[in-house]
Amino acid sequence: MPFPLEPTLSQVDLPVIDISEFPQDLSQLRDNPLLAKLRKACKEWGFFFLVNHGIPVDLLQKAEDVCRDILSLPTEVKDRAITSNPFNTYSRSPELEAFRYSDPTNPASIEQTCAKIYPEGNPIFCETMTTYVSSVSNLGEKITKIILASLGLDANAFYHSHFDKFASVLRINGFPSDKVSIGEEVLIHHTDLGCVTILYQDDVGGLQIRSVEGEWFNVKPLPHSFVINVGDSLKAWSNGKYRSAEHRVVYNGWRDRISIGFFTFFPDETEIWAPVELVDDENPRRYKPFVFSHFMQEFMADKENNERATAIESFAGV
Structure with a gap:
């Protein structure tokens, strides 16, 4: 079936x-x-497609299938996974429902939530998602190193000194098609607050990205690829050399949409401060040093106030 673009937007x-x-x-x-191509992508968009990533197509499809299965369960069953931890819970609204797993590279994280949903067990879900997370986590290391190399840095040295302790969150998103209207913003416009996001999406579409000039564009899904984007923390760490672009999901009138996001973060108590190699007279320091957990608090406060999260800009200026 052809991808139904929102007619008022360019692709x-x-x-x-x-x-x-x-x-x-x-x-x-x-x-x-x-690297020049990657550098341009990170500067101009902060987004790119990643292909020939080494993760088998059948694993991607199996992950999508088991995620559709868990999202299709009755609401009262899914509600068993609700917790007080916003990064390890189930949540729902008319436009969007999501399962979140903190520390997903630890198989127990997925297994514990799975046990709440499936008291008799579901080894297919647990094994599939554990394998998926392990594969995507390894891919995240490769992507981060290549991004570091594109900044002109020693990729291995800087990865091991700044990024090899990164935390992660897995998020399974479901966008029900029967509860929203065409053109409705079902995932509010935002930037990601972490380092790198690795997103698998199905063929439904609906992802939109905002350009530097402020114009929204449709992104047509590319089969068997990942969408990679730079988060606010990496934007600050790169001294603003790379973008953290606003993006959103708009319902396009086809069918239920599924996406699986793997988000990498600095550990809570990490002080984020652009290295001297990325600062010079032509590129003065753009962000004050900040502790990631403090940035997270700013981000959550923005959400509670029903504002678009722009917490990173509160650290701009030296």
């Missing part, structure tokens, strides 16, 4: 990055055209 052809073209040793890639 953006996001840059496509083939990760298989990068060698394991990134130390000699500073002037490589592959």
Whole structure:
């Protein structure tokens, strides 16, 4: 079935990055055209498609299938997974429902929630999502290193000194098609607050990205790819060299939509401060140092006040 674009918006052809073209040793890639392409994507959009990522297509499809299964359960069953932890819970509204898993690389995180939903067990769901998370977590390390290399840094050294302790959250999103109207914003416009987001989406579409000029664009799904985007924390750490772009999901009138997001974060007590290698006379320091947990508090306060989360800008200026 063709992808039904919102007629009032143009479609953006996001840059496509083939990760298989990068060698394991990134130390000699500073002037490589592959990095130049990635650098341009991160500066202009903060988003790109990732292909030939090494995660089997059948695993992607199986993950989508088991996520559809759990989202299709009766509401009273899914409600068993509700907790007081906003990063490890089930939540729902007419436009969006989501399962969130904090520390998903620990299999117990998925298994504990699964046990609440399926008292008799569901090894297919647990095994599929545990395998998926392990694969995507490894991919996250590769992507982060390549992004570091594109900034002109020693990728391995900076990864191990700044990023190898990153935390993560897995989020399974369901967008019911029978409860919203065409053109309705079902995931409010926002920026991601972490480092790197690795998003798998089905073929329904609805993702939109805001350009530097403030114009919204439709993003047509690319089969078997991931959508990668830079978060606010990495934007600040890069001294603003890379964008953290606003994005949203708008219902486009086809069928229920599924997405699976893997979000990487700095640990709570990490002080985020652009390294001196990214600061010079032409690029003065743009953000004050801040502790990630403090940034998270600003972010949550914005949400509670029903405002778009712009907490990163409260740390702008030195």
